[in-house]
Amino acid sequence: MVSASLHSAMALLRSPAAWLPGLALGSIAAVFMITQYYYGLFIAERLLIILLVMMPLFMAGVLSMVKSGNSGFHSFLSGGLAGYFRILLPSLLVLFAIIITIMLVLIPLMALGFGGTALIFSVLICTLSILFFTLFYDAAAVLEGRTVFDSIRRSVEFVIRNTHSCIVFYLTSLVIGGVIWFLTLLAWTAALYERLVPVSTMTPDEIQAFTPDQFNALIGPDGILITALIFFAGIALVFSLLYLFKAYFFRDYASNREGEPRQQGEYDSKGRWYKY
Numbered sequence: 001m002v003s004a005s006l007h008s009a010m011a012l013l014r015s016p017a018a019w020l021p022g023l024a025l026g027s028i029a030a031v032f033m034i035t036q037y038y039y040g041l042f043i044a045e046r047l048l049i050i051l052l053v054m055m056p057l058f059m060a061g062v063l064s065m066v067k068s069g070n071s072g073f074h075s076f077l078s079g080g081l082a083g084y085f086r087i088l089l090p091s092l093l094v095l096f097a098i099i100i101t102i103m104l105v106l107i108p109l110m111a112l113g114f115g116g117t118a119l120i121f122s123v124l125i126c127t128l129s130i131l132f133f134t135l136f137y138d139a140a141a142v143l144e145g146r147t148v149f150d151s152i153r154r155s156v157e158f159v160i161r162n163t164h165s166c167i168v169f170y171l172t173s174l175v176i177g178g179v180i181w182f183l184t185l186l187a188w189t190a191a192l193y194e195r196l197v198p199v200s201t202m203t204p205d206e207i208q209a210f211t212p213d214q215f216n217a218l219i220g221p222d223g224i225l226i227t228a229l230i231f232f233a234g235i236a237l238v239f240s241l242l243y244l245f246k247a248y249f250f251r252d253y254a255s256n257r258e259g260e261p262r263q264q265g266e267y268d269s270k271g272r273w274y275k276y
Contacts, residue, residue, distance in 0.1 A: 002168050005252050009244035015071035021058040022240030028052065029235050030228035037216050037224045056087035056138075059243065063087075063142035066247040079142070086141040089148045094134050101126045132170070133159050139250035162253050169249050176245075177238050184234030191226050195219050 012018045028051045036044035057080040064079020065071055105122050133156045140158070141151035159166050189196060195218060202210070216224065 002165060002172055002249065005169075005248040006172065006245050008248040008252075009241060012065065012071060012244055012248075013240060015065070017071060017073045017076040018062055018065065018244060019236065019240050020076065021055070021062050021243055022236040022238070024055060024058045025239045026232040026234075026236035028055075030232040033224060033228045033231070036212065037221065041212065053088070056091065057081070057084050059138055060084055060087050060142055062243065063139060063247050066244070066251060067143050083142045086146075086148075086151070087138045090137045090141060090151050093148065093152060094130065094137065097134075098127055098130050101130060132166075135159075136246065136250050139247050140254075143247070143251055144254070158250065158254055165249075165253055169246075173242050173245060177242060180234060180238040180241075184230060187234075188227060188230045191230065192219055192223050195223055 028048065031051065032044050032048045035047055059080075060083030061076040061080030064083060065075055068075055068079070102123050105126055106119060109119060109122060134152055136155040136158050137151040140146045140154035141148075144151075144154065146154050198218065199207070199210075219227065
């Protein structure tokens with residue numbers, strides 16, 4: 001069941017190395033917030049791209065831990081280095097496919113005169129549709145040693161073969177991520193309540209015209225630091241848990257043609273199987 005994969009993910013979080021992908025992504029988000037405040041969006045956006053290129057190292061590292069069952073830092077580092085390009089290259093292909101699809105959809109919509117809401121909705125539909133089928137390419141690349149194109153094909157095949165279980169996985173992840181994100185926003189609002197009061201009195205038109213520079217001036221430098229720390233913690237927690245959840249979900253379901261998870265257990269010294 002999907003719950004068994006989630007339980008395995010939570011169990012691996014006892015290892016410090018399993019937190020590294022989430023800590024890395026949380027640090028990237030925090031650095032972006034602080035950089036855009038002091039140096040502007042132009043530098044922050046380019047720094048963000050450079051830092052995100054490092055993420056496949058952490059993703060491959062934790063996937064190698066799931067594959068080998070070794071939770072040490074040495075296994076994480078060696079697996080990360082070995083699987084870096086296995087994740088980076090298909091990631092770029094999926095990103096390219098999303099961009100091309102969005103362009104092919106937006107051009108005719110803009111020519112027909114559709115407004116901003118319709119365009120945003122179309123972008124979301126295109127992005128989510130592609131991610132729905134390709135989300136497991138990184139797990140296929142590392143856990144099964146697939147090549148660049150084959151890892152994407154394998155992800156599509158896996159989702160089609162296990163559609164019901166994948167929908168349950170997506171909904172479970174959405175609920176977990178939504179709860180953690182809500183608590184993160186709640187903590188952020190409580191910490192900066194007095195400074196955010198003026199925003200609650202704005203009209204929809206004023207909020208729409210609200211710029212990042214105005215927001216920075218509203219909360220101040222210490223507010224930016226508090227924001228960075230709170231969102232660092234929230235992103236680190238949600239990504240660490242959900243990425244491991246995805247890895248174990250793929251591992252548990254990929255080996256069975258019927259879409260049923262393999263039984264959890266082990267053999268004793270006499271070769272007898274014990275289920276747990």
